[in-house]
Amino acid sequence: MSTLEFFETEVHRITSESEGVLSLELRHPLRQDLPDWSAGSHLDVLLPNGLVRQYSLCSDPGRKDSWRLAVLREPAGRGGSAYVHDELRPGTKIQVRGPKNNFALEPATEYVFLAGGIGITPIMPMVRAAAAAGVPWRLVYLGRSRRNMAFLDELAVHGDKVHIHADDESGFYPLAELLGEGSAEFHLYTCGPGPLLKVIESLAGSWEEPSRLHFERFAADPEAAGAAVAPHEGDHEFTVQGTDGTEISVPVGVSILQALEDAGMSPLNSCREGICGTCETPVLSGEIDHRDSLLSDEECKAGDTMMICVSRCKGKRLVLDLG
Incomplete structure (x- = not known):
């Protein structure tokens, strides 16, 4: 079973975890073991309605027979969460x-986990991993109201290592008190809505070791997303060539993804902002102008993959493995 290609799973169970949050338990249709994974991992999910979405795994990596995802209903979303909440049923096959894993838990002497709302999902396995390793840790879980916060009963087994903060009970959480220690040694792992991450980035900006901050967005920072998709000075038209010899021109102001779609192709994609990795495409030759928020410096230097929703070509031609 390849983790690089889509394969079939079955929705075994759907559970209401809080107001507005459902969890999905996925199993192999033949009850075979599922691929291994580590804390911070996510799946690309091809829903039966054709939409591709990314959901963090929030179960125990030690379980081989099932995976768990959690999905927040987003009234202002683009249809993925509404489909899960309104249409998906146990027994449904999904690809x-x-x-x-773009959010791996690195070794540290101490962890602080900070989750906002549905951002608790990638943090759950990290808590388990830290506890199993005997590394000191604590979790601050923020939400507007306890009724909207998933997995509270599950987290309660960790006692006072977990602090639950609901705004409707206690007002806004004093982040500056938690994060103001610039010389502290803990590594902070955080996931949550954009405004929360923006405040956290600002507070961590004065840290002596900024590399102690690790975060994952489930929506792009508007400024970064705008910069990624907007034309840059020096942008130029170039050609994308497929392995079958097909050539497609990519004008200034048009992404590779859009140019391929305009040519009748249907590359997998979701965010169109360079943050999810769904459109990651192998590059066989050509110099890439990376503009995504996912690839590491080492991966960018390797030059063998790119996010075609935002990144471009520094030269005149890219040869891509379009599948």
């Missing part, structure tokens, strides 16, 4: 790809 998934992965697991992939």
Whole structure:
């Protein structure tokens, strides 16, 4: 079973975890073991309505027979969460790809986990991993109201290592008190809505070791997303060539993804902002102008993959493996 290609799973169970949050338990249709994964991993999920979405795994990596995802209903979303909440039923077959990990838990002497709302999902396995390793840790879980916060009963087994903060009970959480220690040694892992991450980045900006901050967005920072998709000075038209010899021109102001779609192709994609990795495409030759928020410096230097929703070509031609 390849983690790089889509394969079939079955929705075994759907559970209401809080107001507005459902969890999905996925199993192999033949009850075979599922691929291994580590804390921070996510799946690309191809829903039966054709939409591709990314959901963090929030179960125990030690379980081989099932995976768990959690999905927040987003009234202002683009249809993925509404489909899960309104249409998906146990027994439904869905295609998934992965697991992939862009938010891996690195070794540290101490962890602080900070989750906002549905951002608790990638943090759950990290808590388990830290506890199993005997590394000191604590979790601050923020939400507007306890009724909207998933997995509270599950987290309660960790006692006072977990602090639950609901805004409607206690007002806004004093982040500056938690994060103001610039010389502290803990590594902070955080996931949550954009405004929360923006405040956290600002507070961590004065740290002596900024590399102690690790975060994952489930929506792009508007400024970064705008910069990624907007034309840059020096942008130029170039050609994308497929392995079958097909050539497609990519004008200034048009992404590779859009140019391929305009040519009648249907590359997998989701965010169109360079943050999810769904459109990651192998590069066989050509110099890439990376503009995504996912690939590491080492991966960018390797030059063998790119996010075609935002990244471009520094030269005149890219040869891509378009599948």
